[in-house]
Amino acid sequence: MITYKTLAKALNMTEIRARRLLKSKSLRKTSYREFEYLIFKRDIGPYPEGTAVIFHNDYEPKVVPGYPQISRILVLRVAVPQHFRDQVIVEEKLNGYNVRVVSYAGKLLALTRGGYICPYTTHRIERIFRSKGIEDLEGYVVFGETVGLENPYTRYRYPECEDFCFYVIDVMKDGTYLPIDSKKKFCEDNNLECVRELAKVNKNDVDKIWEIVKVMESEKREGIVLKDPYNRVPPLKYTTSITNIGDIAEGMKYIFDEGRTYLFPRILREVFKSFEEEPNEELLKERIKMLGEAILLEPLNAVKKVNIGEAIAEEFVLKFYSENVIDEFLSYMQKQGILLNIKNMERENDEIIIWFMKPKRTNLELRNIMSSGLSPLD
């Protein structure tokens, strides 16, 4: 049970502080099956936002640290030599969603970036892990990226993964991230797939990093994460134009849901990328066209849809192997204020395939504009 006493013990803090914390808005209390858990809505002491403390009647509470935000590079040739010590590991940055996997009370649990135990992700990851013979992760926290099309969060088609895959980004043991080589060993030993290591370069060899970025660009991949081999300094990330502009296009489809906050930082990324990359005239023109199209055509299509009575909705397909999990997933989304519509459902052997529609605020906003002809903004 969650009390300030058990929390104080779990986080190794005074009971007074734990009591104050429990009453504050910094923690959110929720539950999953037989587990009750607390989510950190902000950094607290050494624990990043997204940290979760999970409780079970028969076990000591388990702390699952949040995965820290990775700082973003805007100018590689400035940031890389300044930030790193000597060698830099270049890993691929995948376009998916960050997931932490732990085992607790005999179960595997998958937490999203925010700290929620996602019933769907847990369900799918459990199957993957069990197929590899992993039943217990002991004290390890496995940080990874979930990619593919069959998820409710971030869908991007990779040639190597269409449905649902999990790639290990980092592994933590006793509160410490493993050095990169140990992480790779952990993945090999457990038969898990690591994110791709693209190169190991000297911090002054920014040209080599740029070469890799250009390959990523040509393969329409998201970008790179640069890491110190021993985690002596925090990792940094950098994304391709394909991603910067593609993200804008994606966000502009739902202009009132994500357009506003989406746009500005992504434009900034692309501005600095253009500055450093110095694309030739033709490439620059192409990027300008892509950007203009992302910003004007995507929302224009949304307006046209609304005008002929169609709904603006995010659609996605999930695959379940248990009816139970469908209910759990729907009520999990509902708790977060998202009411999903089921558009279609099919059964195939032990699989239940469901087509979902997530209604968007953009829908209502565009319909309001179409009926008054007036702007809700200035």
Added chain:
Amino acid sequence: MITYKTLAKALNMTEIRARRLLKSKSLRKTSYREFEYLIFKRDIGPYPEGTAVIFHNDYEPKVVPGYPQISRILVLRVAVPQHFRDQVIVEEKLNGYNVRVVSYAGKLLALTRGGYICPYTTHRIERIFRSKGIEDLEGYVVFGETVGLENPYTRYRYPECEDFCFYVIDVMKDGTYLPIDSKKKFCEDNNLECVRELAKVNKNDVDKIWEIVKVMESEKREGIVLKDPYNRVPPLKYTTSITNIGDIAEGMKYIFDEGRTYLFPRILREVFKSFEEEPNEELLKERIKMLGEAILLEPLNAVKKVNIGEAIAEEFVLKFYSENVIDEFLSYMQKQGILLNIKNMERENDEIIIWFMKPKRTNLELRNIMSSGLSPLD
């Protein structure tokens, strides 16, 4: 002197309410020469944000109502027939800044949209009005747009006005806006220039309004304001693509000062304009290119400037006819947190011409990025 008793009398409210108001953050107290005045930071009762109450020891306080925000049309063919009664006056919307002129205590005073008495605008408008023989406006409040290049706020080159001009938009007498014909008569009688009346159309003749928009577009003018001849319904505004995209380009030059809030509403305007206008493929391509360039090239140029050590600053030229006003203007700007640099100064007969530089936050932000290579955002 400003007391809750004098304020209560001026605004025709209870002394208790006036006292509470005076202590609140809804009012800002400031001064200009022998005048003390209060500015409404929000709508209060019947008075819009930007309303000012001006006090002078020898006179009754004067209330100058704010000019209300004009709602923006996103779809002409929907908004116009729904909003208006029968006839619609189409006036030109000028790209300048909104100014109210009143006379009080024997002086002409010019207030900006926010309610501040701008010493520079007052100085220039006083000269224009006096040259037309206007010494006293009696109970009238003259709302107008100041355009041209010689001002500290909004500079746009019009063939009919390069330096500093004032065009009457509306005239108020005893708290009521004059009907449009009476406003025109007022302008004729006083030899003041009115904004252009472009047409008087039936509210169902949206095609005619679109024709006018296209002419405005081809002449690179800002747009139109639609008014009921008797102010039975509030006016509405609509802007050209030239302005929607031009504004974005202007804002993106100072991406950290204005980029964020600037971008979103302007994109929305252009999206709906494209929807209704249905430009042919060539025109749409041209707009996409303009938009992409505005968003990518303008900030890219700013980064390049900062990279070679140049400063990002807004530059403008003002013309003064009195040394005194220069000091007044500088301390007025300083009170608002803006430290202007003087780049150059020239004297010509009775004119003092000054080149100003207004430093931008973008400057510092871009320099910080260039020195760390990292993003200040996500």
